[in-house]
Amino acid sequence: MCGIVGIIGGGPVAGQIVEALKRLEYRGYDSAGIATLEDGRLERRRAQGKLRNLAERLEKEPLAGHIGIGHTRWATHGRPTENNAHPHASDKLAVVHNGIIENFRELREELRGKGHVFATETDTEVVAHLVTEEMRQGKGPQDAVAAALPRLRGAFALAFVFDGYPDLLIGARQGAPLAVGHGEGEMYVGSDALALAPFTSEITYLDDGDWVVLTRDGAVFHDANGSIVKRTRLRSQASAFLVDKGNHRHFMAKEIHEQPEVVGRTLAHYLDMSAGAVRLPFELPFDPAKLSRITITACGTAYYAGLVAKYWFERFARLPVEIDVASEFRYRDAPMPEGGLMIVVSQSGETADTLASLRYAKENGQHTLSVVNVPTSTIARECDVVAPTLAGPEIGVASTKAFTCQLSVLACLAIAFGHARGALSREAEAKLVSDLIAVPGLLAEAIKSTAATEKLAHTLSKARDVLYLGRGVSYPLALEGALKLKEISYIHAEGYAAGELKHGPIALIDEAMPVIVIAPSDPVLEKTVSNMQEVSARGGRIILVSDNNAMHEAAVNVEAHLVMPDMAPDFAPIVYAAPIQLIAYYTAVVMGKDVDQPRNLAKSVTVE
Secondary structure, eight states, X not given: XXXXXXXXXXXXXXXXXXXXXXXTGGGOOSEEEEEEEETXXXXXXXXESSHHXXXXXXXXSOOOOSEXXXXXXXXXXXXXXXXXXXXXXXXXXXXXXXXXXXXXXXXXXXXXXXTOOOOSSOSHHHHHHHHHHHHHTTOOHHHHHHHHGGGOOEEEEEEEEETTXXXXXXXXXXXXXXXXXXXXXXXXXXXXXXXXXXXXXXXXEOOTTOEEEEETTEEEEEXXXXXXXXXXXXEOOOOSSOOOOTTSSSHHHHHXXXXXXXXXXXXXXXXXXXXXXXXXXXXXXXXXXXXXXXXEEEOXXXXXXXXXXXXXXXXXXXXXXXXXXXXXXXXXXOOOOTTOEEEEEESSSOOHXXXXXXXXXXXXXXXXXXXXXXXXXXXXXXXXXXXXXXXXXXXXXXXXXXXXXXXXXXXXXXXXXXXXXXXXXXHHHHHHHHHHHTHHHHHHHHHTTHHHHHHHHHHHTTOSEEEEEEOTTHHHHHHHHHHHHHHHHOOEEEXXXXXXXXXXXXXXXXXXXXXXXXXXXXXXXXXXXXXXXXXXXXXXXXXXXXXXXXXXXXXXXXXXXXXXXXXXXXXXXXXXXXXHHHHHHHHXXXXXXXXXXXXXXXXXXXXX
């Protein structure tokens, strides 16, 4: 969600902090700020809006301090104004914060009773005053932070610098990620290893409840009880170079066009192509043949990947699947089968609700497997097994290549489970693997629909509402298509199982309603065609995403036809994801929207 960077450096750090924060812009934010120590005294510079506004402020009012913290904020409490921007400060310290302090109201009232005056609408300012109050009682910075942390409820990552302490930076983590970077005579802290990559490749991740004291001599880690502990130092794989857009106008466009390559790379990691078999690159600590049920949980686009996987696991492995959005699952008090399997899906591996669901599953004796794009993330570290997607850094807030790589991994898992359970013959497995091997090439063909999609976008940009329809494995793709359009164009869109059309949504159909129908040539095509005819009879504007055979079968007039390559139907969602993404992308571009950083959204959602 928000971005944190802290540096104890050998020279002025403000410029380094701004450059590091730029690497976290993909997370989404609405204001930014920096605090440094100038001759031992705290100074801040903050700005509403993009980082360029902060950079311009620093040109006019430079900071020369050799220690500092910086932040990009995605508003949760208080409007996105300069006054509410981080860092927040008192006369003794400055702090930056990712997450939410759930009990900030009661703490604020307590501190007001002790004479503290609050200047912002944020929950974070409470942290600054709570630690300040401990220091007023005679504690030093380290003891003050140690005393304050147990009083905070919620999810947070924190970084502090202190007035008069030019060699001290303290970080803390509860629920939101935080990493320490190790240097020679310099130390770093950040919410993402990507931000620290230009400075160091030596990274230590804080465990939940940890806090760390950084000086130029190194880092001392403490657990939630205050005991000094050792944490593993890892070599980060994050690139030291800023990810650029290449020849594309936006990161989202670049990432859509990268899909044939990254899906191919991911499949190569899981498939023995010469043998026509799935070869998982890890050992399973359970026997798929003994499972009675799989539970899948995720949020947003990752949830839709899980919905597609439900069809695959049940079809290929004959294994019942229960799936729920993580924000609902974590509060359902769901009964779980003894020795069952929980699969969690997350691009960032830090999604708060998904992480909470994972921990619930572990408490209830489940085996856990994560499908994540960041193998060093919290979810990955806490799972029994990590099934990595190899999408590479995804910068656009609206997920594209991470989604198709998630689908690719889940397809391989479903086939592997089917083989292990005896539900797939050797010949059936080889056929499915052959179909998967063809997917990257088919994706490349699907992306060639760019020109037709761009033309269509001019029409869609004038719509107030859009309906997406699909059946079978195309139903979750209809949900994903509607989500994408909502996310980046801000047009209201809904996805439905096409068979549900007559149970309510058909009331919306008129001459102004674009209806996007996802209809590969699959076993339910005939049923989807019937639903298209229902739309046509009511004057609906049909936009068909299908191969030529489906178009012929439909036998109805369509406003546009995005032609997809002929393919075996089982893995059509991976290929058909591309035109769905392109529809949203070009519609948003035509409308002049901020495609890569849509309003109100963040890339890594580390709060409920």
